Amino acid sequence: MVVFSVRLIAARAAMVSVVLVSLAACDSARSDTVANSEQAMAAAADSSAVQDRVSDSLRIADSVRVADSTAAAGFAPDDTTLAARLSRRVPRPDSVRALYVNAWASGSRSRMDNLIRIADETEINAFIIDIKESDTYLSYKGTKIPLALEIGADGRPATTWLPALVDTLIAHGIYPIARIVVFKDRMLAEKKPELAIRHQNGSVWKDNKGGPWVNPYDKRVWDYNIAIAREALEMGFSELQWDYVRFPDVTNSARAVMRYPGANDVSREDNIRDFIVYSKEKLADLNVPVTADVFGLVTHLEGDVAIGQNWEKIISVADVVLPMTYPSHYAPGLYGLAKPISSPYEIIRFSMADAVERTEYIRDSANATVGEVMPWLEAMSIRGAQYGAAALREQIQGTYDAGLKSWALWNPGSKYAEFEDAFRPAGGGLSAIEKSGWTKPDWTLPRSRLSTLIRKREAAAAKRVADSARRADSLAGKLAPTPPSPAP
Numbered sequence: 444m445v446v447f448s449v450r451l452i453a454a455r456a457a458m459v460s461v462v463l464v465s466l467a468a469c470d471s472a473r474s475d476t477v478a479n480s481e482q483a484m485a486a487a488a489d490s491s492a493v494q495d496r497v498s499d500s501l502r503i504a505d506s507v508r509v510a511d512s513t514a515a516a517g518f519a520p521d522d523t524t525l526a527a528r529l530s531r532r533v534p535r536p537d538s539v540r541a542l543y544v545n546a547w548a549s550g551s552r553s554r555m556d557n558l559i560r561i562a563d564e565t566e567i568n569a570f571i572i573d574i575k576e577s578d579t580y581l582s583y584k585g586t587k588i589p590l591a592l593e594i595g596a597d598g599r600p601a602t603t604w605l606p607a608l609v610d611t612l613i614a615h616g617i618y619p620i621a622r623i624v625v626f627k628d629r630m631l632a633e634k635k636p637e638l639a640i641r642h643q644n645g646s647v648w649k650d651n652k653g654g655p656w657v658n659p660y661d662k663r664v665w666d667y668n669i670a671i672a673r674e675a676l677e678m679g680f681s682e683l684q685w686d687y688v689r690f691p692d693v694t695n696s697a698r699a700v701m702r703y704p705g706a707n708d709v710s711r712e713d714n715i716r717d718f719i720v721y722s723k724e725k726l727a728d729l730n731v732p733v734t735a736d737v738f739g740l741v742t743h744l745e746g747d748v749a750i751g752q753n754w755e756k757i758i759s760v761a762d763v764v765l766p767m768t769y770p771s772h773y774a775p776g777l778y779g780l781a782k783p784i785s786s787p788y789e790i791i792r793f794s795m796a797d798a799v800e801r802t803e804y805i806r807d808s809a810n811a812t813v814g815e816v817m818p819w820l821e822a823m824s825i826r827g828a829q830y831g832a833a834a835l836r837e838q839i840q841g842t843y844d845a846g847l848k849s850w851a852l853w854n855p856g857s858k859y860a861e862f863e864d865a866f867r868p869a870g871g872g873l874s875a876i877e878k879s880g881w882t883k884p885d886w887t888l889p890r891s892r893l894s895t896l897i898r899k900r901e902a903a904a905a906k907r908v909a910d911s912a913r914r915a916d917s918l919a920g921k922l923a924p925t926p927p928s929p930a931p
Contacts, residue, residue, distance in 0.1 A: 485566060520918075528679050529679070532681045533611050533617065533619065534618075534620045536568050536618055538848040539568065539618065539850075540568050540569065541570060541620065542562075542570055542852050543852060544570045545573050545601075547601045547602075548857040549572050549601065549602045550582075550601045552764070554857070555608060559611070560921070561613070561616055561859060561863065562615065565866035565868060566866055566869060568618055570618075570620065571684060572605075572622060574622060574672075574675045574680075575624055575625055575668070579596050580601075580669065581671065582605065583600055583678075585670075588674065589672075593634070594634040598632060606678045606679070609678045612845070620680065620681065620683075621676065621684065623668055623683070623684070625654055625659075625664075625686065625688045625718075627656055627687040631657050631664070631667065632647060632655035632656060632657045633652075638657050639655045640658050640701055640702070640703060641701070641704060642700055644700075650697075650703070656691050658702070659690055659714055659751065660703045660707075660709065661704070665718055667750060668722075669721075669726065672726060675762075676726065681731060681732075681777075682732045682733075682734060683722075685722070685736075686736040687736075688715060688735050688737075689737070689750040690711050690751045692738075693808065699811065705901055710747075711747050712746075713755065714751060716760055723760070734764065734814075735757055735761040735765070737754070737757060737767065738750065738767060739772060739819075742766050742768070742797040742798040742801065742894070743778075743894045744894070745895075755801065759811055763849075764815075765817050765818065766795075766816070768790065768791055769819070769821040770783050770786065770828075771783075771828060778793040778892050779889070782829045784827070787834045787838045788838065790841070791842055791845070792821055792845055792888055794840065797844060797897065798816045798818075799816060799846055800897050802814075814893045818838075818842055819852075819853050820838040820851065821835075822835055822854040832861070832874070832875070833876055835852070841884075864876045
């Protein structure tokens with residue numbers, strides 16, 4: 444059994460039981476798929492039941508490992524200062540291979556016991572853990588943010604032991620990433636309508652599910668989310684991930700009635716870029732990567748996809764950009780694939796080739812610093828496709844064949860049992876699915892199907908080369924000596 448640490452002060456060790464309320468089916472934040480609410484409630488109940496079974500002697504073991512790392516950094520083992528906590532953070536792996544962990548899973552010791560086992564035994568080396576989801580509730584207990592307390596965002600903590608969990612992950616060398624949903628914030632918009640997107644008639648605008656969103660232009664919204672990020676990062680999280688860092692994805696007719704107080708003619712894509720820059724500035728003292736999730740189609744389409752996510756602008760400011768490249772979310776015919784959901788390898792290769800080439804163009808043409816590309820891969824069965832270890836390994840291989848080295852797995856219920864055979868052992872070697880005879884696809888990417896933006900740039904480059912050759916030929920003709928006239 445994985446042993447779980449507690450903070451080195453008694454206040455952290457003294458866990459208190461809480462009444463866990465029923466919850467609606469959780470928003471997947473990616474695909475509009477919904478995790479089963481009964482599973483979430485079971486996870487919550489499991490958290491409370493297992494809590495009493497964890498002995499003090501087992502808790503101490505991981506605390507000792509954390510204390511040793513603190514001492515090695517030059518701090519006393521019982522030092523609980525911010526500097527000491529930050530010194531214990533797990534450094535970013537050269538290749539991040541992450542599992543998504545929803546808030547309710549993070550609150551369950553038995554669930555975390557199993558997920559940590561996976562990380563200990565396989566190539567998985569990072570967890571992306573919910574801090575604030577799109578229902579506004581903070582996943583953790585004890586926030587001191589006035590606005591969060593005022594609107595009741597602290598009213599349903601899915602975990603009461605998040606700081607201790609972070610210590611445990613540190614002890615196991617697992618890189619913890621804090622995921623925070625930004626602009627899809629129902630409760631904040633309801634409780635503080637002055638912070639919401641407005642309808643042209645003056646009311647609060649709502650999406651097709653009846654949910655309001657906060658105004659992406661309002662810096663009070665920016666500061667609220669940055670305050671949440673700071674609390675999480677000060678627990679010892681090593682990285683910050685912004686999700687729903689975008690405008691609502693709606694029809695043109697719905698978009699026509701939406702109003703954004705304070706926009707001041709700033710474009711959607713510039714506003715999203717500015718938020719990322721602003722958040723990095725405000726959190727610079729914590730020295731962590733600030734990353735952003737984007738729609739998968741953002742790597743392929745020009746512009747901002749009508750949600751403020753422009754690939755060139757985001758990759759220029761975020762430390763890592765994570766396109767949500769789920770094969771189930773690509774329409775038939777895209778990339779020339781009749782059924783993208785049945786072509787997981789090809790979708791990842793195409794989408795990541797688009798991302799890599801567009802990123803390299805920004806880096807080389809402008810001599811600019813750019814972020815790392817790290818795709819979200821699909822670890823779930825949905826829309827008639829039965830994905831297992833083989834389909835997942837295809838996506839991972841597609842990532843590598845596109846020249847990338849990091850990836851994250853999305854499963855809304857944080858259940859990965861059927862995908863474990865896709866993971867390579869922690870010590871190296873082949874995965875179980877590879878040993879069983881699976882081999883990487885033998886496939887050549889057709890460049891003619893890449894983003895029109897890439898093809899336009901290639902055509903423009905080819906034209907420049909041709910024009911240069913014609914000019915050289917013309918100049919050579921003018922400079923060539925005139926042949927002598929024939930003798931009479």
